[in-house]
Amino acid sequence: xxxxxxxxxxxxxxxxxxxxxxxxxxxxxxxxxxxxxxxxxxxxxxxxxxxxxxxxxxxxxxxxxxxxxxxxxxxxxxxxxxxxxxxxxxxxxxxxxxxxxxxxxxxxxxxxxxxxxxxxxxxxxxxxxxxxxxxxxxxxxxxxxxxxxxxxxxxxxxxxxxxxxxxxxxxxxxxxxxxxxxxxxxxxxxxxx
Amino acid sequence: xxxxxxxxxxxxxxxxxxxxxxxxxxxxxxxxxxxxxxxxxxxxxxxxxxxxxxxxxxxxxxxxxxxxxxxxxxxxxxxxxxxxxxxxxxxxxxxxxxxxxx
Numbered sequence: 001x002x003x004x005x006x007x008x009x010x011x012x013x014x015x016x017x018x019x020x021x022x023x024x025x026x027x028x029x030x031x032x033x034x035x036x037x038x039x040x041x042x043x044x045x046x047x048x049x050x051x052x053x054x055x056x057x058x059x060x061x062x063x064x065x066x067x068x069x070x071x072x073x074x075x076x077x078x079x080x081x082x083x084x085x086x087x088x089x090x091x092x093x094x095x096x097x098x099x100x101x102x103x104x105x106x107x108x109x110x111x112x113x114x115x116x117x118x119x120x121x122x123x124x125x126x127x128x129x130x131x132x133x134x135x136x137x138x139x140x141x142x143x144x145x146x147x148x149x150x151x152x153x154x155x156x157x158x159x160x161x162x163x164x165x166x167x168x169x170x171x172x173x174x175x176x177x178x179x180x181x182x183x184x185x186x187x188x189x190x191x192x193x
Numbered sequence: 194x195x196x197x198x199x200x201x202x203x204x205x206x207x208x209x210x211x212x213x214x215x216x217x218x219x220x221x222x223x224x225x226x227x228x229x230x231x232x233x234x235x236x237x238x239x240x241x242x243x244x245x246x247x248x249x250x251x252x253x254x255x256x257x258x259x260x261x262x263x264x265x266x267x268x269x270x271x272x273x274x275x276x277x278x279x280x281x282x283x284x285x286x287x288x289x290x291x292x293x294x295x
Contacts, residue, residue, distance in 0.1 A: 009274060010274055011272065011273060011274055013268070013274060013275065081283070086276050161274065161276050161277055164276075164279075164284070
């Protein structure tokens with residue numbers, strides 16, 4: 001179970017991982033469209049008032065593309081034998097935890113809670129924020145952080161397996177790759193909208 | 194992370210110690226004997242590099258040969274992904290290179 005959730009790249013073939021990646025990218029895009037979520041950056045999940053399926057799919061494709069570019073450059077530098085398919089499957093499968101997050105916004109519960117909090121985000125009105133909404137946002141925040149950690153750990157495991165990365169230099173390259181991927185994805189998604 | 198069951202390959206053969214249990218330095222062969230005529234040869238022979246590898250590495254090489262040197266076939270056979278198997282081979286190559294230098 002631990003291998004399946006955190007280290008699938010050690011066990012499963014690239015064909016299986018690619019299939020899982022494609023299926024979950026489509027499901028993730030559909031779920032984001034259904035629950036009005038935008039993945040507008042490699043590490044971004046935002047609730048919006050309205051979204052289209054093509055937007056949600058494009059967001060995910062841009063994020064995957066940005067991850068591939070920078071992770072592939074880093075892994076090729078670490079190990080010339082690194083295959084593009086392993087970075088592709090890593091970038092797709094690692095995002096699966098993020099695709100589960102929109103389910104938390106069933107019936108717009110998170111949207112309403114956040115709107116309520118924003119409405120009263122004023123020192124004079126702050127006492128009017130209901131405890132239930134505060135609790136909903138806190139729980140959503142904690143779950144999002146946990147899923148973010150799961151996402152990054154999957155990315156790192158895939159990165160390590162694809163390149164046989166060891167040592168501090170590879171960790172630094174991994175972090176730099178993610179920062180560049182996040183920056184480029186935000187820029188591209190902004191330009192495409 | 195990468196475990197084979199040695200008994201599957203080597204049966205119940207005793208594990209050959211390659212490092213001194215006392216000071217952990219490499220061991221040498223100092224005596225060989227014939228089980229048929231009981232001739233004993235004494236000397237100071239170094240162990241072949243392959244025998245200096247861990248039993249896990251030796252099992253991997255054995256399995257690699259049985260898979261006709263195909264990492265893809267081997268990955269399917271032992272239920273690991275291709276890059277995992279390739280990384281293991283690269284690690285063994287690195288260890289062999291290190292042993293050759295020593």
